[in-house]
Amino acid sequence: MAELKLMKGNEALAEATIRAGADAYFGYPITPQTEVIEYLMEQQPEKRTGMIVLQAESELAAINMVYGAASTGKKVMTSSSSPGISLKQEGISYMAGAELPGVIVNVVRGGPGLGTIQPSQADYFQSVKGGGHGDYKLYVLAPASVQEMSDFVEDAFDIAFKYRAPVLILSDGIIGQMMEKVYLKDQKPRMTNDEIIEKYGNWATTGKKGRERNIITSLDLQSEKMEKRVHRLMKKYKQMEAEDLRFEKIACDDADYLIVAYGSSARISQKAVELARKKGIKVGLLRPITLFPFPKKALFDLANQVKGILSVELNAGQMVEDVRLSVEHKVPVEHFGRTGGIIHTPEEILEALEQKIINNGSIRHHKTRESSIL
Amino acid sequence: MEVLDIIKPENQVFCKTKLMTDCALSYCPGCGHGTAHNLTMEVIDEMGIVEDTIGVAPVGCSVLAYDFMNIDMTQAAHGRAPALATAISRLWPDKYVFTYQGDGDLAAIGTAETIHACNRGENIVIIFINNGIYGMTGGQMAPTTLEGMKSSTSPYGRDIKTMGAPLKITELVAQLPGTYYVTRQSVHTHKNVRKAKKAIRMAFENIKLKKGLSFVEIVSNCNSGWKMTPNDANNWMEENMFPYFPLGDIKVDGKLK
Numbered sequence: 001m002a003e004l005k006l007m008k009g010n011e012a013l014a015e016a017t018i019r020a021g022a023d024a025y026f027g028y029p030i031t032p033q034t035e036v037i038e039y040l041m042e043q044q045p046e047k048r049t050g051m052i053v054l055q056a057e058s059e060l061a062a063i064n065m066v067y068g069a070a071s072t073g074k075k076v077m078t079s080s081s082s083p084g085i086s087l088k089q090e091g092i093s094y095m096a097g098a099e100l101p102g103v104i105v106n107v108v109r110g111g112p113g114l115g116t117i118q119p120s121q122a123d124y125f126q127s128v129k130g131g132g133h134g135d136y137k138l139y140v141l142a143p144a145s146v147q148e149m150s151d152f153v154e155d156a157f158d159i160a161f162k163y164r165a166p167v168l169i170l171s172d173g174i175i176g177q178m179m180e181k182v183y184l185k186d187q188k189p190r191m192t193n194d195e196i197i198e199k200y201g202n203w204a205t206t207g208k209k210g211r212e213r214n215i216i217t218s219l220d221l222q223s224e225k226m227e228k229r230v231h232r233l234m235k236k237y238k239q240m241e242a243e244d245l246r247f248e249k250i251a252c253d254d255a256d257y258l259i260v261a262y263g264s265s266a267r268i269s270q271k272a273v274e275l276a277r278k279k280g281i282k283v284g285l286l287r288p289i290t291l292f293p294f295p296k297k298a299l300f301d302l303a304n305q306v307k308g309i310l311s312v313e314l315n316a317g318q319m320v321e322d323v324r325l326s327v328e329h330k331v332p333v334e335h336f337g338r339t340g341g342i343i344h345t346p347e348e349i350l351e352a353l354e355q356k357i358i359n360n361g362s363i364r365h366h367k368t369r370e371s372s373i374l
Numbered sequence: 375m376e377v378l379d380i381i382k383p384e385n386q387v388f389c390k391t392k393l394m395t396d397c398a399l400s401y402c403p404g405c406g407h408g409t410a411h412n413l414t415m416e417v418i419d420e421m422g423i424v425e426d427t428i429g430v431a432p433v434g435c436s437v438l439a440y441d442f443m444n445i446d447m448t449q450a451a452h453g454r455a456p457a458l459a460t461a462i463s464r465l466w467p468d469k470y471v472f473t474y475q476g477d478g479d480l481a482a483i484g485t486a487e488t489i490h491a492c493n494r495g496e497n498i499v500i501i502f503i504n505n506g507i508y509g510m511t512g513g514q515m516a517p518t519t520l521e522g523m524k525s526s527t528s529p530y531g532r533d534i535k536t537m538g539a540p541l542k543i544t545e546l547v548a549q550l551p552g553t554y555y556v557t558r559q560s561v562h563t564h565k566n567v568r569k570a571k572k573a574i575r576m577a578f579e580n581i582k583l584k585k586g587l588s589f590v591e592i593v594s595n596c597n598s599g600w601k602m603t604p605n606d607a608n609n610w611m612e613e614n615m616f617p618y619f620p621l622g623d624i625k626v627d628g629k630l631k
Contacts, residue, residue: 023465024461024464024465026461052464052465054460054461054464056457056490057486057487057489057490058486060454060457060486060487061454061457061460061486061487061490062457064450064451064454064457064458064461064487065457065458065460065461066461067448067450067451067454067457067458067461068430068448068450068457068458068459068460068461068462069461069462069464069465071448071458071462072428072462072465072466074461074465076461090451091451091454094450094451098448098449193466205428205446205447205448205462206428206446206466206469207424207425207426207427207428207446207466207469208424208425208427208444208445208446209425209426210425213440213444213445213446213447214446215440215446215447215448215449216447216448216449217440217448217449218449219437219438219449
């Protein structure tokens with residue numbers, strides 16, 4: 001029987017990490033995700049499951065601790081917020097290149113630079129377009145509730161080990177900080193060292209015992225070998241698109257207009273859909289749950305049905321580019337978003353939908369595209 | 375007696391280190407890396423711990439150490455080996471975890487990771503090859519480049535007014551309570567090779583005894599980077615490097631000498 005609790009998103013994620021049977025967490029404090037490491041330190045998971053928690057000297061060190069632990073087949077996580085995630089990009093790129101499993105959590109705040117500690121979704125590009133150097137992608141899960149902050153931890157670990165690849169949970173300051181009820185999963189046992197050697201001994205560096213040595217590296221000085229490695233990665237991403245795409249359609253069946261939004265924006269947009277329908281406007285919501293893979297086909301198909309699409313994001317217009325690519329200009333696609341830590345209201349979203357999509361109609365195509373920021 | 379009788383295995387006095395692969399070393403002729411690799415592998419072999427050893431080698435000349443060391447190895451990003459080793463050692467406390475790092479890696483880009491792993495007293499061995507130059511990228515100034523020494527990024531010699539003084543990172547980490555054994559060795563003569571091996575052995579024994587961090591610096595040459603013959607490089611090292619980086623134990627059993 002799942003345990004019901006009232007928790008902050010960051011705390012629910014931390015608790016879920018212990019319960020998922022994780023072996024370690026390495027982190028560094030940064031607002032608005034510091035509760036993750038605070039909660040873990042307070043809980044002393046070493047006593048509960050043997051899970052190690054370590055406060056690193058920097059985000060760089062933390063992601064490289066994850067890299068080291070993952071290279072031995074352990075189930076590990078790090079979390080941070082935007083400026084800290086920028087620092088982690090080196091290690092994330094190395095993990096992708098060396099094909100290591102691991103979970104990275106970004107509780108996004110506004111940027112660029114030190115930006116603001118207020119919520120934002122301005123790290124969309126960084127999350128889905130690579131982030132660090134080189135040809136790679138991350139599997140990106142975007143929780144929209146405290147429940148999903150908890151549920152997605154195990155999902156993220158499963159995907160990370162299925163593909164031997166780093167997985168990102170892209171949250172934001174709203175989802176991380178707000179309190180909601182959450183059903184916590186039961187405790188899963190941690191794998192023993194023997195089980196890890198048995199299961200991952202064909203690649204993990206656990207000590208050369210009864211087999212040839214294992215090497216973890218992202219380096220291939222021979223171009224042909226390096227290209228082969230890149231092709232192997234691309235194959236994984238294709239498989240992710242085919243097997244592990246996740247999205248949610250809300251009130252889309254009869255929709256004349258569509259809102260696309262993820263994470264906290266999806267929560268707020270859901271209310272905007274209700275408001276619109278009260279006014280007699282048939283609006284649907286498509287919520288990408290994975291940002292990579294992106295629900296390209298679902299959007300392409302919906303573009304045959306709706307008259308226009310509004311991409312609602314807490315940024316200056318990022319996911320809107322992928323929405324436009326997906327619908328291949330079949331219908332007008334506009335962006336609405338607030339930045340600087342300001343959170344859009346459902347009323348603002350509806351107003352933007354009316355102004356930018358519904359009342360703009362066909363003339364829009366002949367106009368120079370104006371700034372989509374309110 | 376024929377030559378083939380003489381070279382029978384039972385007559386061999388010296389043989390190839392068992393834990394070294396057959397891969398030809400990519401290091402320049404005369405470079406100390408090969409000897410330092412050998413010593414490390416000999417110690418692991420003699421202690422019978424290969425099944426429980428995990429090595430971490432980051433960016434630098436030794437980035438390809440895994441081609442030569444026939445053990446489980448992880449290649450790390452530039453400077454980050456102590457962070458990897460920290461995690462591996464914490465999660466596999468009964469394993470022998472070591473890093474093998476150069477001066478640019480350990481004392482410049484990885485300064486934070488080095489100091490904090492030392493300060494936490496991670497139960498690992500750090501082997502630090504100090505040749506006062508960036509070898510892999512082709513002879514640039516390192517944090518340990520001596521005053522006045524020329525390199526491709528200090529073509530008129532290191533000016534300590536603008537480039538800082540050569541960093542004695544080994545003396546620095548010896549000050550931290552987390553380090554248990556800190557020593558500086560070299561591998562350019564038979565005598566020094568024997569001493570260095572003893573030091574590496576002690577460092578790995580300390581892991582077994584869970585004593586905390588052991589730090590073995592090996593002052594070495596870089597004849598290519600220094601643009602000298604191997605012999606001249608060794609002589610230059612004795613005359614110039616050793617006065618600034620004196621050989622010997624700096625901290626033993628957790629106590630400064």
